[in-house]
Amino acid sequence: MGAQLRVYRQKIKSAQTTKKITRAMELISASRIQKAQQRVAASGPYSRAITRAVSAVATFSNIDHILTTEPEKIERAAIVIFSSDRGLAGAFNSNVLREAGELEARLKAQGKTVVHYLVGRKSVGYFAFRKRTPEQSWTGGTDAPEFETAKEIGDALVAKFIQPASEGGVDEIHIVFNRFVSMLVQVPEVIRLLPLEVVEGVEAPEDNTALPAYEFEPDPINVLNALLPVYIESRIFNAMLQSAAAKHAATQKAMKSASDNADKLITTYTRLANNARQSEITQQISEIVGGADALGSAK
Amino acid sequence: MAELKVSVVSADREVWSGKAKQIIARTVVGEIGILPGHEPILAILAQGEVRVTPVDGAVVTASADDGFLSVEHDTVTIVARNAELS
Numbered sequence: 001m002g003a004q005l006r007v008y009r010q011k012i013k014s015a016q017t018t019k020k021i022t023r024a025m026e027l028i029s030a031s032r033i034q035k036a037q038q039r040v041a042a043s044g045p046y047s048r049a050i051t052r053a054v055s056a057v058a059t060f061s062n063i064d065h066i067l068t069t070e071p072e073k074i075e076r077a078a079i080v081i082f083s084s085d086r087g088l089a090g091a092f093n094s095n096v097l098r099e100a101g102e103l104e105a106r107l108k109a110q111g112k113t114v115v116h117y118l119v120g121r122k123s124v125g126y127f128a129f130r131k132r133t134p135e136q137s138w139t140g141g142t143d144a145p146e147f148e149t150a151k152e153i154g155d156a157l158v159a160k161f162i163q164p165a166s167e168g169g170v171d172e173i174h175i176v177f178n179r180f181v182s183m184l185v186q187v188p189e190v191i192r193l194l195p196l197e198v199v200e201g202v203e204a205p206e207d208n209t210a211l212p213a214y215e216f217e218p219d220p221i222n223v224l225n226a227l228l229p230v231y232i233e234s235r236i237f238n239a240m241l242q243s244a245a246a247k248h249a250a251t252q253k254a255m256k257s258a259s260d261n262a263d264k265l266i267t268t269y270t271r272l273a274n275n276a277r278q279s280e281i282t283q284q285i286s287e288i289v290g291g292a293d294a295l296g297s298a299k
Numbered sequence: 300m301a302e303l304k305v306s307v308v309s310a311d312r313e314v315w316s317g318k319a320k321q322i323i324a325r326t327v328v329g330e331i332g333i334l335p336g337h338e339p340i341l342a343i344l345a346q347g348e349v350r351v352t353p354v355d356g357a358v359v360t361a362s363a364d365d366g367f368l369s370v371e372h373d374t375v376t377i378v379a380r381n382a383e384l385s
Contacts, residue, residue: 045308049378053341053369147310147380214371217342218328226343227367230380237310 002280008273012266019262025088026255029248032143033183036245039144040180043241047234054196054231056214057224071171071195077112078135078160078170079103080153080193080236082177082243083120085142089247090254092178092186093122096243099188100176107174115170119153119240135160145244150237157236158229161194177239178246184253186246193235196228301335305351305375307361309382315359321352322375324368331368339371348385349377360385 081100083093104114118124118137127134136156138149163169173194178186216223306316322333325347331340344366351359366379 039311042312043310045306045313046310046378049306049308049369049376050367052376053367053378056341056369056371150310151380215338215340217326217331217340222327223341223343223367230365230367230378233380234310 002276005273005276005280008269008276012269012273015262015265015269019259019266022255022258022262026252026259029251029255033245033248033252036144036241036248037180040238040241040245043234043238047238050227050231050234054224054227057216057220057227058196074110074112074171075165076115076170077107077172077174078115078117078157079107080117080157080173080175081119081123082175082239083118083123083126083142084243084247085121085140087122088254089250092247092250092254093120093126095186095188096176096178097123097126099190103174103176103190112172117153117157119149120243142240142247143244145237145240147233147237150233150240153236154229154233157193158232175236175239177243178250180242180245180249183249186250191235191239193232196231301373302354303333303335303373303375305377307349307351307363307377307379307382309378310380314361314382314384315351318354319351319375320354322377323350324363324377325349326368333368333370333375335373337370337373340369342368344368344377344379 079100081096083096087093100116107114116127116132116134118127118134119139120142121139124134124137124139127137138153141149157173160168160170161173165171172192174190174192176188176190179189181187302318302320303322304316305319305322307314320334324331324333324342325345326342327345328342331342344363346364347362349361349363349368351361353359361377361382362385363377363379363382366377366382369376369378
């Protein structure tokens with residue numbers, strides 16, 4: 001076998017093996033998207049109920065609470081970045097990191113100090129490579145987020161938020177994550193978590209139903225105190241679930257195009273290999289004919 | 300008779316939902332019973348059981364900790380980080 005033919009055969013083999021792997025990964029993430037989407041949907045009632053309750057307290061009581069009032073001067077801002085643990089998901093992680101970078105530049109332009117909280121191994125790797133130290137990071141389990149992790153992150157954030165900025169606390173918290181829009185579209189999104197903007201997600205009351213005057217038990221301040229950390233947690237948990245679903249969708253898309261690409265490579269190399277084989281045969285024939293001719297004319 | 304629309308939700312799913320006649324829950328200041336027509340309320344639940352008497356069928360008990368109870372227009376939502384039927 002000619003050297004060139006052998007090289008082409010090797011390339012075909014390698015493309016076929018790659019295709020097997022990418023195809024398998026595509027199928028795996030396709031089956032996981034469903035589950036991830038179901039989990040996003042299943043966490044819906046909880047976050048809706050909490051959002052409703054928070055807006056009820058915010059609307060029906062005129063209390064000043066640290067979590068709802070805007071501080072006069074914001075010195076330190078925290079950015080929570082939700083990335084994934086694994087790559088092979090196209091632009092999934094670079095999108096969210098770029099968005100976070102832009103947000104950081106924007107906040108710094110306003111004269112704020114920025115600290116980072118990272119979720120997912122990929123963002124931790126990104127920071128480590130650039131020798132930047134995050135304030136705190138959580139890795140593992142981004143494919144199937146646990147509520148416990150969301151609670152941990154929420155507790156850490158709320159604790160930092162309550163601390164004054166001079167002691168290392170933060171005055172503002174932003175989250176950056178990939179929102180799952182559809183199987184094909186995932187959009188990086190930035191939300192300011194704290195101080196609270198409770199406008200989002202609250203249904204406007206219907207015209208004929210007057211808003212109820214709420215009774216709070218034991219009292220508005222305590223209810224708010226208990227409610228807000230839970231609200232933050234549920235927002236974080238929702239971001240984690242969205243991010244997980246988006247990750248699976250992004251992986252599926254990336255792996256599908258990788259499989260398609262492998263297919264294309266296989267076709268191209270098969271053609272080239274056929275060519276090489278044919279020219280090898282042609283050459284052999286002309287060598288034999290040439291040799292026979294030479295022998296015949298030598299007589 | 301008026302009914303209560305009840306849903307019990309935990310962080311990752313809806314645990315129970317349906318129509319009920321009465322709900323008894325334990326808040327941080329004491330036990331509270333809710334019948335149709337109750338005034339809007341938002342209460343913090345203490346650790347303990349929530350007993351729901353559905354319109355038909357047996358009493359449903361759910362354990363809830365770290366939760367809230369909100370009542371509004373005969374719609375009752377019990378929200379807890381960990382809620383389970385027991």
